[in-house]
Amino acid sequence: MLNPKAFPRYRDFDPLVPVWCVTPGKGGCIHRFFDTSPFSPSGKYLAVLRLPREDRLNLPGESADIVVVDLETGEERVVASTSGWEAQLGANLNWGSEDSALFYNDVDLETWEPFCVKLNFLTGEKRRLEGGIYRISPDGRTIVSASLERMRRTQDGYGVVLPDDRVPRNFGLREDDGLYATDVATGKRKLLASIRDVFDRAHPRIPRSRYEQGECYGFHCKFNPQGDRLLFTMRWYLTEEDQPWNMLPKGLDYWVVTMRPDGSDIAVAVGPELWRQGGHHINWFPDGERLSMNLRSEGDEELSLVQVNADGTGLRKIVDGVPGSGHPTVHPDGVHILTDAYENEKVSFGDGTVPLRWIDAKAGSEKTIVRINVGNPATSANTALRVDPHPAWDSQYKRVAFNGYVNGTRRVFVADLSALS
Template sequence: MRLDPDAFPRYTDYDPLVPVWCVTPGEGRCIHRFFDTDPVSPSGRYLAVLRLPREDRLNRPGEAAQVVLIDLQTAEQRVVAETCGWETQLGANLNWGPDDMLYYNQVDTATWTPHAVRLDTKTGQMRRLEGGVYRISPDGRTILSAAPERMRRTQYGYGVVLPDARVPRNRGLAEDDGLYATDTQTGERRLLVSIREVFERAGIAERDYASGECYGFHCKYNPQGDRLLFTMRAYRTDDPQPWNRIAQGLDFWVVTMRPDGSELAVAVGPDQWRKGGHHINWFPDGERLSMNLAIDGERRLDLAEVQADGSGLRPITGLPGSGHPTVHPDGRHILTDTYEREPAAFGDGTVPLRWIDIQAGTERTLVRVNVANPGTAVSSALRVDPHPAWTRDNRHIVFNGFVGGTRRVFIADLGSML
């Protein structure tokens, strides 16, 4: 990564264990995407963030946010696009492809149709692609996404916002909704696997959910690009317009498969997830998954691992889980944050970035940062999660905070810890 440390102010609150720079020191209201996505361009020169129009309420249909590129050499900030295809947690799902191509969600407000955009950051040329953006493949050829307009049915913050009447509803096990794949060369989208197909092929008891509603949510390629995961969420309700159903309880599945949809298996299902759990991710080896999971059912979250086919579920370490964990390629360390009200937080609105040594069974606080946002009194989807994400050099991390009364993005150098 081509960061000039003299171009940005140092973050020194609470005496960080590693060097940290605030890379959005001016206007603020900025977030990077998520803990599983490198927000720095393949060239290492630019950081992509989304600047929210405001921080005290959820966005409304047709309300635009700014896609901002930050030059990590000069600290110049440049607004390269505006988009109505965003929410408050993952923004517009900014994903870098090869050659500094940037992909993100947009909504055509004339027809209220979500679609993807490919932006050539060198020329400014934009191309419209079918479907939404959640994660792009390592080779940049395929974009995975569930239906972003339907995500608000199960949880606010992760998809796009349309007028309520325009949001489709899945009654029963949908044959026309599920996990989609968009070809970045042709711009065409296809349904890779439907929700009904997942149930049938994975052997999930359909009778338990046929009278409810089921929606797709997270999807991710492994680092090698030869497996992917897809999460589904189901509930039952008589509400004529159900929204944010996570507050009332959901059943969750993590399903893995090959990129062509073959070798489909349930890695974690509702029986285990009901004990408590969140935030699944791939191990660097591309064969195992990591997540926070209450394995023993005592509601204490473990940092857990499981094979892609659901076998081998076990704790990674005896330390409690929290936040958004990732396993470093060295196989020895885990990086994670915490939610503001998780036990590992400090209780005053600040949270640690936890650096866990698996072999030694120890942890240290790399950085302590404030995340308390007064806007959470309006909606929990306005919370500020650090979402610490590794850059391609596996040395630097990018994370969010709420500092100086606004959302800001930071970069830390973990070279001394590796």
């Protein structure tokens, strides 16, 4: 558990819950994402990435520090450096099934090949695994990832940064790219489901002929909490640009598909016809059978918090009268939702600060439990430099880690929500 005497208390805007800054020293730190716990399995440690600079995107080969914070003593320990990172999800730090197993991305600077590292930060022992990491399975045995080197084709600030001429393009519906799986025991990687597999085998059917002339890339992928189903997101565009980068602002078609861990039984959960209305940040419900996301319904001005079954059926709002925003996670009690907000969303405060929102879906009400500044001046140069809180739970659903931009730098905070949850 966190030792409150080891960290400075955060009191700005009178939080409704106890909050501490767990990176009070040098700063420049972020935790990974809202769907990954930065807390170690025992809850004693917190894993973060420290960026070398905060005023621009990283260059190929530029290194960042992986830092482990001891939540009992307050020590910040640099345990490794990596060239396999970016400004939004860092090095995709994932804990294994025990405190001694920490996984992250790196890049071989001789071959420019991304790879995954399994680090025992207690002993310093490292092992190289094939392919990169996006998420690890709940049992710690399987790593999944889309092509990290290709991600900035569709959006800056994700994947790993390689020289431009080392980033492949996916013309047509590729049979040699898609969702990959790495066996942690052997370190070997295989292509679990190709992009063509999805277009050929998904149900309901995707009109393949409409998309064969463009470019399609994998992006997010996540195991459900039970480890018996995966979600995989794909992004498509058509362009005549010689070298397309960061195509998100220019318009993409999106699919969220789910499948079994062996790549079979591919189902379209959310397709382009829904995404075009506006939406973002899909995640598993705790039951592992439904997905949550922000989505704008036809005719609505604001996003709603919605749910959909893994096979695409049962789409409906989770709560009426409370807008969606940010990065929502449904609590295991099935009633509460924790989310944050982007600076420009209506639920934010308009001064660079955003809320951590505690939503009661049964009562149709919400509370701002923490208000945190995320206004990074560098965001005006590139939106990929924004600071998103990405509130992420510990394994017991008692504490939440989140990012902020406080005292001129990125910092990570921990809030104790045990009185609420």
